[in-house]
Amino acid sequence: MSALKEIKYTGGGSIQAPPDETFILNLGPQHPAAHGVLRILMEMDGEWITRAEPVIGYIHRMHEKMGENRMYAKFLPNTSRIDYLAAMHYTQAFVGVVERAAKIEVPLRAEYIRVITGELQRISSHLVGWGAFVMDLGGFTPILYAFEDREKILDLFEHICGARLTYCYHRFGGVCNDVDDFFLSGTREFVPYMRERLKMYRKLVTGNIILRKRLEGIGIMDAEMCRRYGATGPVLRGAGVPYDVRRAEPYSIYSQFDFEIPCYPQGDSMARYLVRMDEMEQSLRIIEQALAKIPEGPILGKLPRVLKLPAGDYCYAVEAGRGRFMIRLVSDGKDSAYRLKLRTPCFSNLSPFEEASRGMILPDALALLGSLDLVIPDIDR
Amino acid sequence: MKPSLEQLTQDFTALLAPDAGAASPVQVVDFALRGINLDVTVTPAQVVPAAQLLDRHGFSLDTVTGVDWLAQGQMEVVYDYMHFAVNIRVAVRVRVPRDNPEVPTVSAVFPGANWHERETHDFFGIRFAGHPKLSPPFLLPEDADYHPLKKDYKP
Amino acid sequence: MIEFLTSEPVLAILRLVIYLVAILAFVGLNAAYLVLAERKGAGWFQRRPGPVEVGPWGILQPIADGLKLISKQTIVPPGTDGLLFRIAPAMVLAPALMCLVTIPFGDTVMGMPLVGRNIDVGLLMVFSFGSINVFAIMLGGWASRNKYAVISAARIVSQNVAYEIPMLLVVVTMMMITGTLNLQEVVTQQAGGFWNWNVFRGVWTMTNPLVPVTFVIFFICMLAETNRAPFDMAEAESELIAGAFTEYAGFSWGLFFMGEYANIVVGCSMATVLFLGGWQSPIGTVPASWGALGSLLGVGFFFAKMYALIFVVIWIRWTFPRTQFYGLLNLSWKILIPTSLFTLLLTGALLTIRSLL
Numbered sequence: 001m002s003a004l005k006e007i008k009y010t011g012g013g014s015i016q017a018p019p020d021e022t023f024i025l026n027l028g029p030q031h032p033a034a035h036g037v038l039r040i041l042m043e044m045d046g047e048w049i050t051r052a053e054p055v056i057g058y059i060h061r062m063h064e065k066m067g068e069n070r071m072y073a074k075f076l077p078n079t080s081r082i083d084y085l086a087a088m089h090y091t092q093a094f095v096g097v098v099e100r101a102a103k104i105e106v107p108l109r110a111e112y113i114r115v116i117t118g119e120l121q122r123i124s125s126h127l128v129g130w131g132a133f134v135m136d137l138g139g140f141t142p143i144l145y146a147f148e149d150r151e152k153i154l155d156l157f158e159h160i161c162g163a164r165l166t167y168c169y170h171r172f173g174g175v176c177n178d179v180d181d182f183f184l185s186g187t188r189e190f191v192p193y194m195r196e197r198l199k200m201y202r203k204l205v206t207g208n209i210i211l212r213k214r215l216e217g218i219g220i221m222d223a224e225m226c227r228r229y230g231a232t233g234p235v236l237r238g239a240g241v242p243y244d245v246r247r248a249e250p251y252s253i254y255s256q257f258d259f260e261i262p263c264y265p266q267g268d269s270m271a272r273y274l275v276r277m278d279e280m281e282q283s284l285r286i287i288e289q290a291l292a293k294i295p296e297g298p299i300l301g302k303l304p305r306v307l308k309l310p311a312g313d314y315c316y317a318v319e320a321g322r323g324r325f326m327i328r329l330v331s332d333g334k335d336s337a338y339r340l341k342l343r344t345p346c347f348s349n350l351s352p353f354e355e356a357s358r359g360m361i362l363p364d365a366l367a368l369l370g371s372l373d374l375v376i377p378d379i380d381r
Numbered sequence: 382m383k384p385s386l387e388q389l390t391q392d393f394t395a396l397l398a399p400d401a402g403a404a405s406p407v408q409v410v411d412f413a414l415r416g417i418n419l420d421v422t423v424t425p426a427q428v429v430p431a432a433q434l435l436d437r438h439g440f441s442l443d444t445v446t447g448v449d450w451l452a453q454g455q456m457e458v459v460y461d462y463m464h465f466a467v468n469i470r471v472a473v474r475v476r477v478p479r480d481n482p483e484v485p486t487v488s489a490v491f492p493g494a495n496w497h498e499r500e501t502h503d504f505f506g507i508r509f510a511g512h513p514k515l516s517p518p519f520l521l522p523e524d525a526d527y528h529p530l531k532k533d534y535k536p
Numbered sequence: 537m538i539e540f541l542t543s544e545p546v547l548a549i550l551r552l553v554i555y556l557v558a559i560l561a562f563v564g565l566n567a568a569y570l571v572l573a574e575r576k577g578a579g580w581f582q583r584r585p586g587p588v589e590v591g592p593w594g595i596l597q598p599i600a601d602g603l604k605l606i607s608k609q610t611i612v613p614p615g616t617d618g619l620l621f622r623i624a625p626a627m628v629l630a631p632a633l634m635c636l637v638t639i640p641f642g643d644t645v646m647g648m649p650l651v652g653r654n655i656d657v658g659l660l661m662v663f664s665f666g667s668i669n670v671f672a673i674m675l676g677g678w679a680s681r682n683k684y685a686v687i688s689a690a691r692i693v694s695q696n697v698a699y700e701i702p703m704l705l706v707v708v709t710m711m712m713i714t715g716t717l718n719l720q721e722v723v724t725q726q727a728g729g730f731w732n733w734n735v736f737r738g739v740w741t742m743t744n745p746l747v748p749v750t751f752v753i754f755f756i757c758m759l760a761e762t763n764r765a766p767f768d769m770a771e772a773e774s775e776l777i778a779g780a781f782t783e784y785a786g787f788s789w790g791l792f793f794m795g796e797y798a799n800i801v802v803g804c805s806m807a808t809v810l811f812l813g814g815w816q817s818p819i820g821t822v823p824a825s826w827g828a829l830g831s832l833l834g835v836g837f838f839f840a841k842m843y844a845l846i847f848v849v850i851w852i853r854w855t856f857p858r859t860q861f862y863g864l865l866n867l868s869w870k871i872l873i874p875t876s877l878f879t880l881l882l883t884g885a886l887l888t889i890r891s892l893l
Contacts, residue, residue: 025683033774047687057520065529100416136774138765138858144582210766211857227441229493243465315416330448343444351496363775363860380520
């Protein structure tokens, strides 16, 4: 191994060239399993990881500074670029915090639309997460099936807001376009279609013996570890804690819907996988209920002519695709934020990785990484 | 173990032992208006005891962030806590002088604070005493010696 | 002239040259078109059209890919072991070609068996040359001086050691049943309908009722030896980027690719010859009176069986996720080796009983 030891490592990580038979593996920033520009410095003993340290910040764009420099309405499109796979949730969080601060009333129809789009977004986000996860494990086919389904959701979204990925559909006090029959009937057709597909995925992928062997008992993150690190979303629910912001801090009109919080106590990669699969079904349930009850009415509430928030600090959290997304907005009474903190789920979900991956072998660590379902811009912001 | 808001208020008041007559550092606020339930102001020395108190009650660290109060010459560090079983959100805030911003780290209590504190150090230059690793910069470029969220930062 | 050419030493050499050229051309085109088949197959499994741009239905895609690979520079990164780095791709392809020389793909035409070299120890030769493949990939990985490549090299060695054992045990079993190492002979024994193929014959003649299991073991080992999914530990692109091939570019990478497909062809041909009756017809025997036409029909049967197996290989790749490395080794040491040892002993016992009766 002498040739390998000569190479000096500098920069981000703190791991120095080890003295013995171990070596450093620099996984990323360009690596097929990193889903973007995540870099993990791994100290390896053969294929065993003695220490793995994520090095992040390669796609850091300083959204928080932009939030301080722009008026609230102008920052709105930024929020959909933080986690581009769950843009609806992030925009909803930002309009939510502004509405909370400015005490803007949101019409009921707009809230229903927000719930429907939010749950469709959750399904599409989980579909990509699922496909990419199985691809990390070497199964190439599921992601294309997932994209086929996701395409239907994107078509619906494109119809209502013109965008397919970074929707800026929410507005302070409502949403920008009313939904029409095309969207509503399309969503109505989508629900039974997706149920059938989920059944098929269960048979084709979830039951696969190789997949189960790869995931069961691998990468255990128990409830206590999640608590100490603040991991949320499917990671936390896969550790047996039924915590969902939609239930815990009900925002929008989620308290009116009947849905379960899927929860598996094992805390391994399979549990996180199953939580996502079950959540899609629950999202379909919510969509079904919302479609049945959606009222007629305005879609935009009354807004002040100039949007200035009263001084103070405000928090608003939503359950985004990957977990709890919280915005802490500090206002000094002007038309832009004094301080805007974006608490993103992937950041907190990745931070236990160093502890959780210790002593694993490389393929298992990558299965664990895949099960966290990371979106790198969401970590780096 | 499900803490109640009253219990928590009492515990904090006992921990912080405010002077008689001064405004109480522990304030219960309306969740619907602010998005938090309990607003606690502490001194730098009380940051770690407050974190330990919340840890005993089963809280989890939501995030750590800073605010630069240029006009007052102060830096504020805000610790947001959440609880997975009950809907209580606690914000613990501490103010330090702007020219020497230093607070003790809570990463020994909540390992999740490690990354949040590194990020806050990057953005505000606030030092977290006892933190295992504050440099090199975490999210900023590796050679960054600036703190972009300071209000007097000029790029 | 004709007499000179057909006189024995000259004819043998001439035939060898013709076969080698033919096999080279076959391997090249086969690799190219198996890539197309793989991509088209993957497309169908994934509900998309696959390559369609170059030529009608994309059939010129492999040619375009080949031209692109040839025209690319072969980069030898600084710090690598230049000699080994350059030799390794050739070492992957050469043994596969050598194996193909001894594989019979048809009956005799004009008294000549349709096989490059009909040697008596053909079976032995295929497996001895087949084992060199792992050596070449290991050298390539080691010479790359890339950590992913070194990990891949270490993986592929332990994987091949683990899978060589059950594979050879299976082959020994088959050798005991057939009683010969000559592959042409092995095929000739299986004449007369699919029930006479080795994979079924052992069941009803009671030489070894577990031959279908043996076939499955052979097929799994073949997948593992050729580094195909779900056992593609060496390449494992979501873990090791491209494993041993990470540093290779242009046609040296292309050679690895050709080697991989040539090895699949060798593996599937061996499975066809040993278990599925080689060029024998699935129903009855091709009458000897059909002459050369009958032999051509036999060639057709052989390729049909072989490509059906290759299709299964492709099918498996696009259906299953990758196994974990230790799961792979456990499968070999804990399941395949005991099972194949058991079938070996069972066959020995049954053959002894038969000879005693």
